[in-house]
Amino acid sequence: MTPLQFAVPIGALESFSGAFPYVILALVVANLLTRHLAYRSYKRAAENGADALDRYTPHMTISALAILASLLYLVIEPHSGMVISTLVVGTFVADIFEFEARQVEARNNLEIEKPKGAITASVVALLYAMYLALFWVIQGPWEAVI
DSSP: OOTTTTTSOHHHHHHTGGGHHHHHHHHHHHHHHHHHHHHHHHHHHHTTOGGGOOOOHHHHHHHHHHHHHHHHHHHHOHHHHHHHHHHHHHHHHHHHHHHHHHHHHHHTTOOOOOOHHHHHHHHHHHHHHHHHHHHHHHHHHHHHHO
16 A cells, blocks of 8 residues: 555556656657747837836646646656656756846846746656657667666
């Protein structure tokens, strides 16, 4: 009996546990795409002043879904779930600080920079999500070497 047995339907999660890596990969890719759209939105809004800057709702929604999916994956696969959860939550935290930096830039009439820290965090999350979802592509050569 597991501690989360009554809070999370583990049997139901295990029935489609093979889809979680692909869902997480899709959400991480969508996160990168919405980050680009958010950046364009911030640049346009900064022209109207710092008060016009607002969080990009589609990006925040995708980030929240990625966190939820990675935490559910953590219940099924503790090791890889912990790694991807840490990376996805780290990306979310980087997004929070990057948005605050965009507000400071808009307030001081500076050029709106790309969110370099959040992009780096998402690329690392993307690489690990690709490893989880697409390991079957390199499994043969990997097992031959290892």
